[in-house]
Structures are given as structure tokens and as C-alpha cells.
Amino acid sequence: MNHCPRLLLVVVLMSLSIASALAAAAPAQPADSAESENRPQAQPEPELYRLWYRNYDSPPILSLLTLALSKTPEYGPFIIERSVEMGQGRALLELRGRSELIHIANVATSPDRERNLYSIPIPIDGGLLGYRVCVINADHAHRFRGVTSIDQMTDRGLRIGQGSHWPDTEILRANGAHVITHARFEQLFDMLLNERFDCFARGVSEVIFDLEITRHDQLIIEPELLLAYPMPSYFFVGPEDHATAQRIQLGMERAIEDGSFGQFIEQFFGYALKSLNLRERTLIELTNPFLSEETAAQGKRTLERLTQRLRSPMKDTP
Structure with a gap:
């Protein structure tokens, strides 16, 4: 019986110690929470x-x-x-x-x-990539006058330059063109300047940007021909x-x-389409035998719509 007061005292002291610890810890919790809320959230890595x-x-x-x-x-x-x-x-x-x-x-x-x-x-x-114009040496423009077919280009000895791994290379060959290739895009412009071939066929959506980047004053866009195939x-x-x-x-x-895609087309290609005078060019339509069935159907529809637009009267509004 003499041990009971001591035991009771120990229990009371432990209780007071625990209560004091809890009381001391209690005010810190809201501060931590507030600090966490104010801390900037980590942004995901781009x-x-x-x-x-x-x-x-x-x-x-x-x-x-x-x-x-x-x-x-x-x-x-x-x-x-x-x-x-x-x-x-x-x-x-x-x-x-x-x-x-x-x-x-x-x-x-x-x-x-x-x-x-x-x-x-x-x-x-x-679908504009399937419309191609020739980048040529300015002094050779007369060699292209009056051409209305790939066969005539070949008969005149006009060779087309393309990239070694480009699908266009086999498309043009399948249509009877004489094609010279190189693996490096930039090298093709030097080859054209050195008369290794006569026409560097480039898409109407890219040709103006090409010439801005390469800055060869001797090279021009041939003014009369327009090659077209589903691409x-x-x-x-x-x-x-x-x-x-x-x-x-x-x-x-x-x-x-x-509508922002349409704005993109107009912003980047509207000027090119107008400046290249596509409606007045001689259109040479080629086949592309190297497309999957689904893509060939889509490409043909796209080419037909674009060709129809080219042949329709020019409108004043875009």
C-alpha cells in the first residue's frame, strides 16, 4: 500500500510531461501548414x-x-x-x-x-508539297520555255536534282525523269550551280524559304512550269x-x-502561292505509285482540290 502514492505521482508527472509536449507542439502545426501553402509549387519539367x-x-x-x-x-x-x-x-x-x-x-x-x-x-x-517548281541557274531559263511534259524535259537533256532518300526521287524516275541525287540537301544547291543537273524540284511551300537560307544570287525559280503529284x-x-x-x-x-491552322497556311504560304503565279504556269501532272492505299486516296483528293482551286478564277479575298 505504501507504493501507491509513488505510483500515482509517477503517472501524474508522465501525464503532465505528455500534455506539455503536446501543447508545445500544437502552435507549430498551423505555422508549418501556412508555410507549405505559401511555398511556390514545383513546376513540372518541360x-x-x-x-x-x-x-x-x-x-x-x-x-x-x-x-x-x-x-x-x-x-x-x-x-x-x-x-x-x-x-x-x-x-x-x-x-x-x-x-x-x-x-x-x-x-x-x-x-x-x-x-x-x-x-x-x-x-x-x-498538300502543297506535291506541287513542285524548279530552282534553276538564271542563265538556263531559256531551256525550259515551251516544255509541257516530263518527256520533253528528258528529250531536252534537262536533269532533275533530288535527295538520295527522298520519295520524290523514285516518283520522278517512275514518270520518266532523269534524276541526279545526293544525300546532303545543302550540297544539291552547289551541284546545281556546278551544272550537275538543271532543275532542283522543290515544293511550293518550301522553295522561297530555301532560297532565303541558301542565298545564291545565281539561282532563280523557273517561271513557267509546275509539277504536281500526290505527296x-x-x-x-x-x-x-x-x-x-x-x-x-x-x-x-x-x-x-x-481556325488557327488555316491562319498558319495563309501566314506562311499565302505569299508564296501568290508570288509563284501558280495559276499561270503549265501544269504537268504525274503519278505517285509509291503510296499506301489509304494515303494514296487522301493524296489524290487533296491534289484534285488544290488543282481545282488553282484553275478557278482568282478571288480578291483570301
């Missing part, structure tokens, strides 16, 4: 997208990719970087191999590319990069729906 260097250097392509990614804020912030310089063939191999050197490339489509890569099947320029140009990503493909496609679809 997603890095490496765009093939030739696309990055092209104002329309870089702007369209930026537009598409900006239309999908739920995917988070992003940064677009210029890839290391590499030819088109290697760029596509790097994409196929899931390389970190490159994540996105815009090129003309083909069945092989659609099989081995992940395509976003929306033509980035509305959709898509964004491509690696075969397993579903997230990037879905983001780009969703962004482009939203841009089409809200």
Missing part, C-alpha cells in the same frame, strides 16, 4: 522534343509544331531543340532506333515510312512514341477546328 535540324530551320514547320504542342497544355510545358545535323536517311533511321538525337521529323510519306515509324497523318501544308508531308516520330504522336495529332486537330 518535355524536350528534338526536331530534325532542317525542319527546325524551316520557319513554317517549326511554327506548326509549336502551334500543335501549344494546343495541348494538359501534356505540360515543352521545349523544342534543333537536332544535330544529319541527312534525311540517317534522321529516319535514328527515329526508328528510338535515338535521343532526334524525336520528330517532318518528311514526305511513303509506305515504308508509315510501316516503320509512327506517322501523324495530317498534311502539314495542306502528303507528315510529322513522324519513333514507332513506340505514342505520347508524342497523340499530342501532335490532337494539337493539329484542335488547330484545324479553331
Whole structure:
């Protein structure tokens, strides 16, 4: 019985100690919570997208990719970087191999590319890549006068320059053209200046930008001819990069729906279409036997609509 008061005293002292500790801790909790609420929230790291260097250097392509990614804020912030310089063939191999050197490339489509890569099947320029004009030496313009077919170009000894890995190369050959190739895009301009070939066929949506970048005063755009064949140009990503493909496609679809894609076309290609005087040119229509069935149908419809627009009377309003 004599131990009970001591035991009671111990219990009381322990209780007081616990209560004191709790009381001391209690005021600190709201301060921590307030500090946590006021502390800036950590922002997610921007997603890095490496765009093939030739696309990055092209104002329309870089702007369209930026537009598409900006239309999908739920995917988070992003940064677009210029890839290391590499030819088109290697760029596509790097994409196929899931390389970190490159994540996105815009090129003309083909069945092989659609099989081995992940395509976003929306033509980035509305189908304009299939319309081609010739970049030529200014002194050779007379050699193209009166030409109305590929056969006539061949008969006159007019050779067309193209990239080694471009689908256009085989398309032009399949239509009877004499084609000279090189793996490096920039080298093709030097070859044209050195008369290794006579016509560097470039899309109407890209040719003006090409000449602004290369700055060769001796080269001009041939004023009379217009080659045309179905040639959709898509964004491509690696075969397993579903997230990037879905983001780009969703962004482009939203841009089409809200009208900003149409504004993009007018901003970057409206001047080119007017300045190239396409309606007055001799149209040489070619076939493209190297498209998948689905893409061929889409490309044919797009080409027909564009050709109809070219042949329709010019309107004063855009």
C-alpha cells in the first residue's frame, strides 16, 4: 500500500510531461501548414522534343509544331531543340532506333515510312508539297520555255536534282525523269550551280524559304512550269512514341477546328502561292505509285482540290 502514492505521482508527472509536449507542439502545426501553402509549387519539367535540324530551320514547320504542342497544355510545358545535323536517311533511321538525337521529323510519306515509324497523318501544308517548281541557274531559263511534259524535259537533256532518300526521287524516275541525287540537301544547291543537273524540284511551300537560307544570287525559280503529284508531308516520330504522336495529332486537330491552322497556311504560304503565279504556269501532272492505299486516296483528293482551286478564277479575298 505504501507504493501507491509513488505510483500515482509517477503517472501524474508522465501525464503532465505528455500534455506539455503536446501543447508545445500544437502552435507549430498551423505555422508549418501556412508555410507549405505559401511555398511556390514545383513546376513540372518541360518535355524536350528534338526536331530534325532542317525542319527546325524551316520557319513554317517549326511554327506548326509549336502551334500543335501549344494546343495541348494538359501534356505540360515543352521545349523544342534543333537536332544535330544529319541527312534525311540517317534522321529516319535514328527515329526508328528510338535515338535521343532526334524525336520528330517532318518528311514526305511513303509506305515504308508509315510501316516503320509512327506517322501523324495530317498534311502539314495542306498538300502543297506535291506541287513542285524548279530552282534553276538564271542563265538556263531559256531551256525550259515551251516544255509541257516530263518527256520533253528528258528529250531536252534537262536533269532533275533530288535527295538520295527522298520519295520524290523514285516518283520522278517512275514518270520518266532523269534524276541526279545526293544525300546532303545543302550540297544539291552547289551541284546545281556546278551544272550537275538543271532543275532542283522543290515544293511550293518550301522553295522561297530555301532560297532565303541558301542565298545564291545565281539561282532563280523557273517561271513557267509546275509539277504536281500526290505527296502528303507528315510529322513522324519513333514507332513506340505514342505520347508524342497523340499530342501532335490532337494539337493539329484542335488547330484545324479553331481556325488557327488555316491562319498558319495563309501566314506562311499565302505569299508564296501568290508570288509563284501558280495559276499561270503549265501544269504537268504525274503519278505517285509509291503510296499506301489509304494515303494514296487522301493524296489524290487533296491534289484534285488544290488543282481545282488553282484553275478557278482568282478571288480578291483570301
